[in-house]
Amino acid sequence: MPEPVETIGERLQSSFDALTRAERQLANAILENYPVSGLGSITTLAAHAKVSTPTVVRMVRKLGFPGFPQFQAALRRELEAKITNPIAKHDTWAENAPDGHILNRFTEAVIDNIHQTLAQIDPQSFDAACALLADPKRTVFVAGGRITRALSDYFYMHLQMIRRGVTSIESRSNSWPHSLLDMEAGDVLVIFDNRRYENSTIKLAELAREQGVKIILFTDQWRSPVSRCADLCFSSRIVVPSAWDSSVVIMLLLETMIAEVQKQTWDGTRERIEALEEVFDRTRFFRKFN
Amino acid sequence: MPEPVETIGERLQSSFDALTRAERQLANAILENYPVSGLGSITTLAAHAKVSTPTVVRMVRKLGFPGFPQFQAALRRELEAKITNPIAKHDTWAENAPDGHILNRFTEAVIDNIHQTLAQIDPQSFDAACALLADPKRTVFVAGGRITRALSDYFYMHLQMIRRGVTSIESRSNSWPHSLLDMEAGDVLVIFDNRRYENSTIKLAELAREQGVKIILFTDQWRSPVSRCADLCFSSRIVVPSAWDSSVVIMLLLETMIAEVQKQTWDGTRERIEALEEVFDRTRFFRKFN
DNA sequence: GTCATTCTGTATAGATAATTACAGACCTGC
DNA sequence: GCAGGTCTGTAATTATCTATACAGAATGAC
Known part of the structure; x- marks a missing residue:
């Protein structure tokens, strides 16, 4: 079985445009606290995203899963892989961008500014x-x-x-x-x-x-x-x-x-x-x- | 609600002696791939540990949870706390201001927003x-x-x-x-x-x-x-x-x-x-x- | 505006999971 | 070996969750 090259999170983002209003709302709720938010029951997830359970099923299907349980299982596998290698310290903000990318350098400076300003x-x-x-x-x-x-x-x-x-x-x-x-x-x-x-x-x-x-x-x-x-x-x-x-x-x-x-x-x-x-x-x- | 001082993993280990043979087998299976292994259904977990589902229920009760779903919810909360970015969880930004002060709450939300936006x-x-x-x-x-x-x-x-x-x-x-x-x-x-x-x-x-x-x-x-x-x-x-x-x-x-x-x-x-x-x-x- | 289309939620049926009851297995001490 | 207890799994029950059908709402085209 070929490993999925994309995480579900990434797939949610890349197909974001193909989603409907309620589905986007749901996608955001999932990404909000990713991936833990997707590990509860479909009912909980739907309630948290303020959509109906069928909406969850429909979106999950759009992502290519036969049903919610399979989607959830995929999330768990992903999490498992992520946890086994120790979570890297977050010195890069835009993970997809190279280390010295302006996005990371700029953001780091801004965070620092916030820190210092608020401290004073x-x-x-x-x-x-x-x-x-x-x-x-x-x-x-x-x-x-x-x-x-x-x-x-x-x-x-x-x-x-x-x-x-x-x-x-x-x-x-x-x-x-x-x-x-x-x-x-x-x-x-x-x-x-x-x-x-x-x-x-x-x-x-x-x-x-x-x-x-x-x-x-x-x-x-x-x-x-x-x-x-x-x-x-x-x-x-x-x-x-x-x-x-x-x-x-x-x-x-x-x-x-x-x-x-x-x-x-x-x-x-x-x-x-x-x-x-x-x-x-x-x-x-x-x-x-x- | 008093925060649990121990993680479920720690509790499993500390009360390991009080567990029975099948329960220890189960505890080991959970710790094997902690905490993801505990996030599936009770059936899956039991099968993976090669014990019966009632054994799972009994052990979970010994740990003080009313039932398996509550146990699982606790695992999720734990995981959530673990994977959230440490930077985002820097609770107090304005150190001179009280904990729940709007300066701290607002800044925390903004940092979180930055983090999530940049990640995507x-x-x-x-x-x-x-x-x-x-x-x-x-x-x-x-x-x-x-x-x-x-x-x-x-x-x-x-x-x-x-x-x-x-x-x-x-x-x-x-x-x-x-x-x-x-x-x-x-x-x-x-x-x-x-x-x-x-x-x-x-x-x-x-x-x-x-x-x-x-x-x-x-x-x-x-x-x-x-x-x-x-x-x-x-x-x-x-x-x-x-x-x-x-x-x-x-x-x-x-x-x-x-x-x-x-x-x-x-x-x-x-x-x-x-x-x-x-x-x-x-x-x-x-x-x-x- | 009106109609066709798409979207979305409610209600419900179907599936699965969690719990309970209970009986047999397994120790342990005599 | 047998009696008392504990432990454990099977099977049935109950609860919960997931998926579907359908109808009403929203949207878009004309």
């Missing part, structure tokens, strides 16, 4: 920032520069869905002085500023500060000059094997913050979100769950 | 995508939807600095049909599309495809319908403990891709970058650091 972060500051942003009485302004524009946009978009009173400012445009007029003491200004730090951003921060605005700053490990007048400052590692800096860690932090603010304001903005959901449901691309 | 990625596709983007003869169009706008902007901005012939398209706006006119066979269209997938994005992809444009797609684990007409598709895990999805892994991939394209086009675009630097310095938007 002050949870009290983080919680304080979330509390400020969750306070409906404070208007929130979000500002980014040239490179950080995408980050501030991303932050703004989510926050704007979560709560009312959120405004986006482009620090480079000469329209931001107008926004300053709207700021009141106690309002919050979220600033993104990575090297090379922009003068207009610093100016904005200083002026806002004078009006009693609370400033939350996301910056890099060398810290933007804005940090001098920021109430809360979060600095992230951004160095990667690239000509450019990485925004991954900053994005991780801001997504985490959004998750927390969302949670804290859930009661007050539930309706807001649900209205939004309804609009999305119209697209009918996604299955509804109860 | 096809390096050949990745390299092929980089080659397409590094080819100066091909014009590149970058398109994003509502949520993915920030990502496509970020990608566009970097690519635009690296090379000439890069255009940004907003899939929602009704201006994109004009961009279609500019597309020629062999050009490249980079599309970002996460759930919930947008109809206008799909339409754009189809029309571009008809014109012989190469399509590179960044999507989520469930894959946008665009994947059907994409030449290269990169799907990332995006689920985190939040009401929203995470873009971190997608950003990681696109940054890596930018790093590689930059490297490949370095000779040709060195001047471009230097000219850019000079412009920025002249406008004095940025403070100079040494």
